[in-house]
Amino acid sequence: MALKKINLVFFNHRLFMESLKEYPNSWIDDKRVNLFFAGELKYPSKPFLNVYAELILAEKGAHPLRDRVIMELDESLKKKRLEDRKLNYDIKNIVENDEYIKIDKSVSEYFNQYKDKTITVIAGGETIQSYIDNPIKSDCLIAVSTAVNPLIKGGIVPEFVIAIDGHDNMVDHFKVISNKDILKDSIFVYSPTIPHKMLQSWPGLRCIFKTNDSVFNRVQSTLKLKKLYCSGTVTHCAVDLAVKLGAKEVRLVGADFGYPSGYTHAENSAARKKANFKTRVTNYNGQEIMSRPALIAFMRDLEIYISLNKNVVFRSFSKESAKIDGVSLMI
Template sequence: MTDIPQRNAHLLQTRWPLLFDRLQLENPESVPAQLVEGLGSTLSISGVQLTSRHDRSAEAQLQAATLPADAQHVHVYGTGLGDLQMQLLQRPALQRLTVHILNSAVFALVVQILDQSDWLKDPRVELVMAGDHAEICLPFFALPAELVLADDYNARIRDRLISEVHLAFNNREFTAQDPEIAQRLEQAVPLLQRDPDVAQLFGSQPGRDCFVIATGPSLEQHFAGLKRVREQAVRPFFICVDTAYRPLLAHGIVPDLVVSIDQRISERHLPAAGSEQVGLVYLPLLARTLLESWRGPRHVGYCASPVYAQLREQLPKASLYVGGSVIHPAVDLAVKMGAGRVTLFGADFAFPGDKTHAGWNDGDLGPQLQAAKHWVLDGHGQRVRTQLNFRSYLVELERFIAGHPQVPFFNTSRAGAMIAGTRFDPEWCQ
């Protein structure tokens, strides 16, 4: 018999009694773990190795090297087998190490079978549940295995970590040096010279309810209701994203404004016919032919991307917030127009009902359903399929909402992702 479980448990109960009580609720035997051997050994959970099976120490050294050597406070997301914690605790400059649990059951298993007392007893260590915090902390290292294995309670922080890790990669696509991008920007100059600044719309709808309509599958539940509201004499202001425009028209719903930012949007998504009374708010990467064919009023703006740095100096315009998806500037526009409340339609960030988008076939607007290898929690607390970039878009919308507490936000479906900071609108939620 070994006293490892008792030693670990004593430290946990002594130092973090409330956290210890929560870990006691976990069943380590339910974790599908296997011992995997190579030059060394590690644990594999559902086919995911917690660490290298050849040289755990060398791996931890590489991980530690990504963090500033002089950092006094460092955050580690995931507990692993304690190797990274031990590497970081050797640093003379380190005064505090916060370890964030991403999977309670996995950690409960590890402390049952492996001695973790060396780092658990270090007075510089603080042990917390990742999901107890609304945001991530910097500087951090997130253990790759536990980004995959994160449990439901800690999933929201997992999504923020992945969004942060992938930020530089996601931004790589759009640079002003790209020939296609440079050509689009050059072609946009004549339009930028004559189209009104989006700032002219700011403050134009003070206190008015605003519907922001995206293209998630749950939008299909609301076509009839949106048409009924649209026909009322006194009604909310309708803003839709570009890919929702055609499905809305097909159901007799004419929005007040369409927002578009993506250079891949074409006349297929934004047909000019019938657009006379519809405003278009755009960023300069849209095709000039599409813009010139639009019959309604146009307003142009920028976002914070360095792609627009030179244009911003030459032809100043206001900016809208873009966090990777067109829903972000649509919501930002609603707030800047003075919306008294914002109600979201089709903001699913997931594929409920095994469908990718409302009004479009599988794969029309991006990856097919079969490519959805990730998940988020829906409004019922159940896992629903999604893709990685959708989780990042969700994170950025939640951050935007948190930054605008003066505006109430409502969601109209429990089928899509749970959006922190929103309430479910009882009038629309089934």
Template sequence: MSEFFQSNAEVIQRRWPLVAARLLAEDTSSLQADLVEGLGSTLSINGIQLTSCHDRTREAQIQAASLTESLVLHVYGTGLGDLQLELLMRPQLKQLHVHLLNGAVFALVLQLLDQQPWLNDPRIELHYAGDLAEICLPFFALPSELVLADDYNAKIRDRLISETHLTFNNREFDPQSPEVIERLQASKTLLQGDGDVAELFGSQTGRDVFVIATGPSLELHFERLRAIREQAGRPLFICVDTAYRPLLEHGIRPDFVVTIDQRISARHLPPTDTASIALAYMPMVDPHVLEDWQGVRYAAYSASPIYQVIRQQLPRGELYVGGSVIHPAVDLAVKMGATQITLFGADFAFPGDKTHAGWGDGDLGPQLVAARHWVLDGHGQRIKTQLNFRSYLCELERYIARHPQVRFYNTSRAGAMIAGTAFDPEWAV
């Protein structure tokens, strides 16, 4: 045991004995640590530099400047302690919470460098990030440790990244955008004549609902879904737009289809023989797709500012959107009165090295080869995904947490683990 580790560990043992016990159990042997030198120096862990190798202090000052002058602040990742020391220079700071994103990385840093100057400060509180279900604000997340985050802290990492990218992700939803204004204007006539999604709220109180997405695991369930669809007293079938065509190809007709995306076309929602299928939509959807739908249509808005003006002119019910069509599909089920919702194809990942059920690689977005990220599946193993899928997963988990009165079941362990759901023993494989 190094001299540095002994002195660092004594501070942690005295102040946070439970954290100390976990750090002592961390396995650092799989980490490749290298010294990287520039104008200064830093540590590289598994090829990822923890900090700048030129001017760590200046880097920490820039990072600190992005945080408000709050009494309580949160730092995710420990780095080499530079940001903590910079923030502790603020006289008004009352508490600084440091959340570990990789326990083994921190244990290794404790072996190599003296961290006592910030660990000893009485304003510091030390945690494993994964001990909390949600992120804390205001925060700064060290970029290197977002990459190095371990399995235990992965869900918090995903929430941090989603929060960091929020402004960028919302750039397409500018209410002053000419494209948005034009599309909403083109949808007005349809909106005036179509039903209000609020008419559906409370209409299925107590009924079980199947919410069907397009993840690859859906392919495991086509045969049973077709059989259940023909039964009396069956659950209600609600599917997302991209799942509609694969379901039809396997003889399964949903009760409701939910669509919100301006990129959806007749290729995804073929209008033939749709008279008995209801469509819940938001007015950013292509009006031609809506006009051709033969079944009853119900219009809805999200909380997005793009609907602020038209909502005042033509009030309609609201469905929750967190970036993906699965969110309003689930919200519709809840608002219709479901007490049990079973999720199909809600994978948020690429099990079996496939991107979607019933579609070719790249048909609905980036190809599999572009997958650079991971989540944990239902077996606790890492599985490929893309960045926006992780954000959608975070928002669904948050939604589930806000609705404890509804039981949520997942039907496959092959896709991402969804916090707040249980695996349905009749379906999960």
């Protein structure tokens, strides 16, 4: 079959110009060839072939497309990791949590209760300490479970706490809280994939949801649960909850998608440890900060979600956090 069209995408202007000098370039005048700089495109077309050196040497403006190409290349590994997680944690936890699945409220009972309000979503990144030191008032706080202890130590109690992960050390997020009674009026929004002990240790109200993960198709008791968006991180669920609660503005705190100061989580978080990764992502200062491929993939998926919710304003609290397309800086 004769070639009708081919799209050629380069990721580095200087590398592209040098290659034109060194190699035959008559192809550039072929009308079947469409030439693009990666910064002009948001998503890779399929099918595609890539030169890995181009991805490694991509300039800043090409990083969004570079990241999405890497995500596509990593898709098979991602599927294997998800399947391993289902076998090791998720199905077991869902079965153990059956009593809660039967009696707890649906997350949908809270939808639109904050219509046209401002909601702050607090993820687990290390920049939440700046927020704790100088909090900005909003109508509602949603915190992921890793952020709860740092917030409480700073005198901040969220209206909602959210968790999805099934590994056993999730219980530590609540174990380190010295006075759990302070959370008795907070609502725990959870996926039944979390450890049973985590539910047992919660002192307050609860409501339940599921994600679009296929694991929920295997367990009859979860079929009617309402969904929150998730593409690998609880931060996605927290943002979707804010939107479904009716927010007109969603403020992101600790959604760093990188390690600005070299630590994985905020101070006083049970999950905090030293980070050591080679991947880099650009922050709101235009500086490169340490990250890892999974975090960047989560950020790119969040960007897609944000692009589909144009009626909501998204803002980021810290200029040290990774720059998210569609999210403006608050301060």
